[in-house]
Amino acid sequence: MPKLVDHEERRAHIIDALLRTAADSGLHAVTMRSVAIEAGVSVRLVQYYFDTKEQLLLAALTRLAVRMGERVRDRVRAAGSSTAPRDIIEAVLLEAIPTDEESRTFHLVYTEYAVLSVTDPALAGQSFLAAPNEMEGFLVGQLAAAQQAGDTDPCLDARQEAVVLLAVSAGLGLSVLLGQRTADDAAAVLHYHLGRLFPDARTSEGL
Structure with missing residues (x-):
């Protein structure tokens, strides 16, 4: 039986990766690719949950x-x-x-x-x-x-x-x-x- 995907957990995982990247390198250095690398997922998966970098930034701010x-x-x-x-x-x-x-x-x-x-x-x-x-x-x-x-x-x-x-x-x-x-x-x-x-x-x- 396929494992059920916890979408909220995945979103949180990606957001946390953005926060770590921003804390280490600054918001100016954050890209969809850098977040994907930090999260250990594909860029496509990041884009699945967040259409744009702006959406990801705002989601991260809300979480903070x-x-x-x-x-x-x-x-x-x-x-x-x-x-x-x-x-x-x-x-x-x-x-x-x-x-x-x-x-x-x-x-x-x-x-x-x-x-x-x-x-x-x-x-x-x-x-x-x-x-x-x-x-x-x-x-x-x-x-x-x-x-x-x-x-x-x-x-x-x-x-x-x-x-x-x-x-x-x-x-x-x-x-x-x-x-x-x-x-x-x-x-x-x-x-x-x-x-x-x-x-x-x-x-x-x-x-």
Whole structure:
């Protein structure tokens, strides 16, 4: 009896091959052939699942976004439902710092996608570009909750502080990718900055 083909598994296998290729050589070096070689399949099979390179790129981006969203939610859950907003904010922002191979691949490829979207109309309209706006809204909510709880200065502009936090975490993540500092050093800088926003707050162990 012929073995049944798991098409979703094959698609995922091909997408993962693209991500590895992009992480090693950059998006500019990705071709249908290079992905096929990395995946150990034929170019025809890659084209069976993805008609164009653009389709493959967008599928890879969607996979990245879903996985990193799961990682952020895992960090928030690990912080606990009764955890203070300061700890939740730190848990979320730490995900912007590449600490392992998966997060390094995400941030490297995501950065390349973002730059490419500036000149590629097909990428410019994709939903992944809205992720920073969604995160900004989330941080505003957490900062507002912290102000209500008396954990930070009630006179702070929560929106402006959220923008600064995102800029700091993104810059730290990029500095790790560029080898300017280690992930531990970047996390220490983030911890220091949050300590200025929440001078009297205590963080949960393990964050």
